[in-house]
Structure formats: C-alpha cells, structure tokens
Amino acid sequence: MKLLSLELAGFKSFAEPTEFKFDSGVTGIVGPNGCGKSNIVDAVKWVLGEMSAKSLRGDAMLDVIFNGSGGRKPMSMAEVSLVFSNENHRLPLESEQVKITRRLYRDATSEYLVNNQTARLKDIRELFLDTGVGVDAYSVIEQGRVAALLDSDSLSRRDVFEEAA
Amino acid sequence: MKLLSLELAGFKSFAEPTEFKFDSGVTGIVGPNGCGKSNIVDAVKWVLGEMSAKSLRGDAMLDVIFNGSGGRKPMSMAEVSLVFSNENHRLPLESEQVKITRRLYRDATSEYLVNNQTARLKDIRELFLDTGVGVDAYSVIEQGRVAALLDSDSLSRRDVFEEAA
Amino acid sequence: SRSRFSETFETVRKEFQEMFRKLFGGGKADAILENPQDILESGIEILARPPGKELQSISLLSGGERALTALALVLAIFRSKPSPFCILDEVDAPLDEANTGRFAAIIKEFLVQSQFILITHNKRMMTVADILYGVTMQEPGVSKKVAVRFDRGAASEAASPAAVA
Amino acid sequence: SRSRFSETFETVRKEFQEMFRKLFGGGKADAILENPQDILESGIEILARPPGKELQSISLLSGGERALTALALVLAIFRSKPSPFCILDEVDAPLDEANTGRFAAIIKEFLVQSQFILITHNKRMMTVADILYGVTMQEPGVSKKVAVRFDRGAASEAASPAAVA
Ligand SMILES: Nc1ncnc2c1ncn2[C@@H]1O[C@H](COP(=O)(O)OP(=O)(O)OP(=O)(O)O)[C@@H](O)[C@H]1O
Ligand SMILES: Nc1ncnc2c1ncn2[C@@H]1O[C@H](COP(=O)(O)OP(=O)(O)OP(=O)(O)O)[C@@H](O)[C@H]1O
Ligand SMILES: [Mg+2]
C-alpha cells in the first residue's frame, strides 16, 4: 500500500486545484514562511477524518475553506483527496487504487467518498483500521510538536505504544 | 545601566568558573546541541530570583547544581553573579557597579549577595523594581517559547502590558 | 492606575503596528482591548494581517508568521519601556531567510537603549553580533566557553565553534 | 490484550534503544513500565542519556536533545509497526548540523517500508529528498506548487523556491 498522490481544491490557501504526486522514497516540501506548507499537512489530517477544528489551527471547521484574498472571493467548498495504491489489497477493496475524498460546503454539510462513491466517515476509519494510517497515528508530526511525545505524562505516552500494538 | 558580565560556577553544566563579558551591542552565543547555551539563560533567570525549578527545566531546585559527568564528581554548590554598570545610579546604590550573586548548596540553603554583602531575595527584587529587569519580565524569551505570547488567552496577555506600565 | 495603563497600552499598540509592518515588510497589525469600558480588567486581543492576505484569526497564521508577530509585540513593549538587556534563545528557528534578514536588521535599531544576547544556529543572525561566544563540551558533560573566529565574508562553517581550535 | 501489548512494548523498547544510539552517535536510552504488575494500565517512563553525560531527568535535556530523543521514539514505533507514510513538519528546526546529518542518514534506512514527506527550511535535509516541491504565493494569499531545481553539489540558494522561475 503506497501513497500515490494528494489533491487539494479550495482547502485553506490552496484556492486552485493542486496535485502533489508522491514518489516511493522521500518527498521534500520547501518554501517561505506562510506560503502553505503546513496547510498540506492539515489537508492530510482532514481527509483522514480529523474532526477538531482546533487541531487544524482554526476556530471553526469552515476555516478550512478558502477564505478569499486580494482579488479572489471566498470559495464555497473545500475538497481534498488522497490516492493509495492497493495492489496487495491491504485495504479491503477490489480496486488497484483507492481514493478517499472529503468535502465541506459553506452551509457546513460534508461529504466523504471512497473511489468516488458516497461513504461515511465511519467507512473511511474502518478502511484504515490497523494500517497505521489515521488521524491520531504517530505518522504525522505537526510543526513545533516533535517533543510533545516526551512532554506528555507517562500515561498518555501509552497511547502511542497502544497505537502500534 | 548596562549589563557588564555574567559569572557561573557549578551551575548546571558549567562546572568550571566561566565569565561572559557583554559588549554594549549584540552578543551572539553559538554551539552544538546540548553544549550549555540555554543553561546560560537559566543562569540569568536564576540569579534574578527565579523560584520555580520547573521553569529552569528541573524537577527540584537542586538540579541547578553541577551533577557530575565522566570523571568529575557532583559539586556541592552552584553560584551565579550578574554585574551591571551603575554610573547613572538608576539602581538605588552608591557604587559605580552593582553585582548580584545567588548561591545554592547541596543542603538546600541559599544565599543572595549584593556587592558581596549578604542580602535577601526581597532586596534584589526591590533593587530592580521598575527597570524592566526581573524574572517575569518580557526581556527573556526562552527556547521554543517565542509564540507563547500569542498562544496565551487575552487576559494573561494583559500581564505583559502591565509589566511595561 | 487607569490612566497609566491606558497610556502604556496606546504606546505599545502604536509601536506594535510599526514593528509588525517593518518585520513583515508590509501588512497590518493591532492590539485591541476586548472590553474598553473596563480598562483595568479587560483582556487584549491581537489582530495580525500579513502582507497580501485577508485578516483572519491569529490561530491560522503559519509557524513563522506567529513567531514574527510575537517578536513584533516583544519589541514594541521594549520600545515603550526599554529594559537594559534582552535575551532571545533561538527565536529565529521558525523564520525563513527573508524574515531572518529583516529581524536581524531591526535588532540594530534597538542597540541605543538595550543590549541583546542572541542564542542562534543561524549564520545570518550571527553576522549581527558584535561579539560571538562559542560554547562546547570538549570534556564530556562540561560546558566550556571558547573564542569564535567569524569570517563575515563567507559567513562560513567557521562560525560553528567546533571549527575553533 | 496483555500479551499483545507487552510484545509490542518490548519491540518498541529495543528499537528505541537502537535508534537513540544511532541518532546521537552513542549514549543510551530506555522505555520503562512504571508499574510492570499492571501492564494494561501502567504509564511509560522514558530515560535518555546523551553520549558523555550522566543520566538525568529528561526535562533537563536541551531543545535539540529532546527533539532527537522524540524522533528516536517515533522511528522506533515506525519500525515495530510500519505505516505506509510519515509526514514530518520542520522536525529538524532545533537540530544542529551534526544531528541533522545523522537524522537525514537514518531516514534512508526506512524507505523500504514507508514513504516520508519532509517539510524543511534546512538545505542538508533537502539533499535527502528524491523529489522536491516548492510552494510559493506568487498571487498574494494563494498557494501554488512550483518545480524546484536542486543543485546537489552546492546545496545552494537554488533550493529556495524563490529562485525558481
Ligand atoms: N481558509 C483559508 N483561506 C485562505 N488562507 C488561509 C486559510 N487558512 C489558512 N490560510 C493561510 O495560510 C497561511 C499559513 O500557511 P501555512 O501554515 O501552511 O504556512 P507554512 O508554509 O507552513 O509557513 P511556515 O514556514 O511559517 O511554517 C496563513 O497565512 C493563513 O492566512
Ligand atoms: N545540574 C546539571 N549538571 C550537569 N549537567 C546538566 C545539569 N543540568 C543540565 N545539564 C545538562 O545540560 C545540557 C543541556 O544544556 P542546554 O539546554 O543549555 O543545551 P543547548 O546548548 O541549549 O542545546 P540546544 O542547541 O539543543 O538547545 C543537558 O545535556 C543536561 O544534561
Ligand atoms: Mg509551517
């Protein structure tokens, strides 16, 4: 199971549809302060089911929808998709690739899709159960949070170990 | 009132007596990870009267005394002095220079000195009242804490403004 | 007292607006009393709009933008009530090259009233220093101060104390 | 279940000891169950001793030492339960050149099982990437992906997307 690509449109500062293809090794992302690098990390957390606006650095979930700037008006929807290869069928689906999509509209309705079919968040969570992919997993370290694993008290440190069990 | 020098002996990783002279402009401090740079900041906070071991990154105040390493034994005392010029007598003392010293012994007794005369912490705090120098002042920003001023809620932000009043 | 606080608040506010514009090379910031009728108890809200962007909650700012906004506030407080010295421990870590350059240039404006002690790993910041100290642990676990030769032209590896005899 | 957790705990513990030694180039670390009789509830304590130093509380570690210890733990968990991808957002910010070099080298060992997405400002880390994306805001407030030319030889300014046409 490999991560093939991430597609964003209308998500935070990514007003234009943007696609990042991921190679099998290391992908580096660089750029000046405030240009949108950490917004990419937020996009991955969001499409995997993040429900806390605060953990996406916003006050409300609608803060993930492009809010306008300069000549551009705010957009009415944010959409993010993650595409995985599934040749070894680690994900319990027939298809060779699996695409998960999340959308949020200005009226606060949201949609989840698996391979362009409507699904529920519960379906996405179950799909990735036990793969190490998920919102609370140890596989995403946000900016400034690397030492948080050590700062936490000894009981909450257990969570990370249990995640790996 | 200028900061002239900082002297440390037996304080954290500074086993040997060490003196840093400060120029009137910008003093830079560089060095690899773990070599003792932030311990210098802790020394300044400590001699100005810091009473919280946690804010000095320790579990107990005795953690500021050199704890031994390799061939060296733990030391029995930590001592830090700060020397200020006082030509304009901004500090209510006659002398042209003012030296404040703090000591801590293994048996947990501590001493404060002003110009090598025994004093109390209260005397040191009163000496620096209204000068912007002090433990809680805005003049020391610890490692990783620069954005803390923004993170705090609007009421505790007031404290910094009051400090400057 | 009321009048003293509100006078300080106004000074810091003006300085903050100016510092922000200088550090970001544009944009607009403000400090606002949440509850102006009750000056002595009111919380303080910070607004920050980096150049070219819409005004949004400060929680949506990037890591570098937050650090720079906090530094603008610290320097504003410094302007309204100069303390003899200021110690900054790796505050430049989240900044990109352009913001580090602007920050380094601004520090120079403060040298009339205050001394700065800067701990940094960043070569660009080192060039601002009038005097540079290296700290290393030639003897394991024991901090030692060393003289650092700094080749301003190349801003080269030589700045790293390990390069000092 | 008990046996599953204790089996995972042992694996992570062993991996953590190895990762720590590799990242620090020596020293010793450990993860200990605070209350081994009650495996399913017990907190986990982390011990870390950088090379050449005495064992002390992890709160006394330096900023860089804490970040590196936390990374050793994350990579240890990764080893025991590989997730398809790992996103690290400026985790190298507190590290000096030597530790960044070791960290960059270790990442390469993980590429067999997982993909890494690294957000960084550090030229040394950029050299590890197989593919490099730049993100800029040519249009104010709107993130745009740009191709980045990376001159491995010089690891030069060219890496900064601003240098890309
Ligand atoms: N809904 C939104 N619409 C438009 N812009 C947004 C939205 N949410 C966040 N932003 C903008 O995104 C920017 C932050 O981006 P991000 O945190 O990704 O920067 P970064 O590249 O990680 O920078 P740094 O190097 O400083 O960490 C902010 O300036 C913010 O205004
Ligand atoms: N009482 C003590 N006795 C001996 N060593 C101590 C004592 N207290 C702290 N230390 C050591 O000081 C070191 C940390 O130093 P410090 O935090 O100043 O590093 P630093 O130069 O700021 O590094 P970084 O660049 O990673 O921030 C730790 O390795 C710790 O073991
Ligand atoms: Mg960021």
Ligand SMILES: [Mg+2]
């Ligand atoms: Mg430090």
